[in-house]
Amino acid sequence: MENSTLSWYATRPKGCIAPYIIFKQQFGVNVKGEKQTNYYREISASIATGILLAALHNAGLVTVTTTPMMNAGPRLRTLLERPISEKVLVLLPVGHPEDGAMVPDLQPKALQEIMVLK
Known part of the structure; x- marks a missing residue:
């Protein structure tokens, strides 16, 4: 699938089948x-999540990050x-x-495309 055909209309039915929740x-x-x-909790957890996502991708698994809608977070915490x-x-x-x-074959931009040396 090319970048130009990506869209946000996809549904997420797998959330009910294989959920993992990071607190x-x-x-x-x-x-x-x-x-x-706990200092730097937001950035530390976010960096660790990014590393986990890269490891999952490298292992041939797929995922989509989602955040709890509205006030679902406290309810999930209570439920679990x-x-x-x-x-x-x-x-x-x-x-x-x-x-x-159909998984997009996204390629990173070349360093020359994102960095300017002066």
């Missing part, structure tokens, strides 16, 4: 039961019995592509 820890709790601040210190970062349905699936 970020908003704060920690020390041995005294007191809140402990996760502590209040965690917040949903991203949902990852992961699996093998179905027969006949």
Whole structure:
């Protein structure tokens, strides 16, 4: 599939079949039961998710990142019995592509296309 034919109209039925949910820890709790601040939690969890996505792709698996709609995050946390210190970062349905699936063959831009040296 070429870049020009990509569209956002695709549905995501696999979210019900192979869901993985990544939570970020908003704060920690020390041995005294007191809140402990976790610095850089958003960027750390996001970088780790990016590395996971690259590893999944390299393993021949497919996924699409989705974020919880509206206020689904707290409901998911409650449903999965996760502590209040965690917040949903991203949902990852992961699996093998179905027969006949059209996966875009996206290629990275050459360094010369994105960097200017002066």
